[in-house]
Amino acid sequence: LTVPPLTDMVETAEGVLLYCNLPGVPLENIFLTMEGEFLHLRAKTAHTPLPGKVHALEFSDTFYESRVLLPKIDAARMEANLSNGLLPIFTPFPPTSGPVRIPVSAG
Numbered sequence: 001l002t003v004p005p006l007t008d009m010v011e012t013a014e015g016v017l018l019y020c021n022l023p024g025v026p027l028e029n030i031f032l033t034m035e036g037e038f039l040h041l042r043a044k045t046a047h048t049p050l051p052g053k054v055h056a057l058e059f060s061d062t063f064y065e066s067r068v069l070l071p072k073i074d075a076a077r078m079e080a081n082l083s084n085g086l087l088p089i090f091t092p093f094p095p096t097s098g099p100v101r102i103p104v105s106a107g
Helices: none
Strands: 007-011 015-021 030-035 038-044 063-069 086-092
Touching: 007 063, 015 063, 038 086
Parallel strands: none
Antiparallel strands: 007 015, 015 086, 030 038, 038 063
16 A cells, blocks of 8 residues: 655745654655655555464555655755654755855955
């Protein structure tokens, strides 16, 4: 079963913050990549088989996958931190380039 994770996306003055809900996904099963303007998330839960005779089985491995179109960001400064099944991903905007003063020397 492949589903998109429930995701909130908030834009701040510093960048875009995504909150992805990934219950049951261990850190080693999360893959984030930037492909052009798209953030690609793939993740997989890791359920351990239950010992004994199973009478009902409602949990199974879940594959999460989504692609999110982002505005121009600084991918080299992106941050993600998994905690209790929630993966916040901060995608900062590039530094603004304002006027640059050029020193003038005599001589």
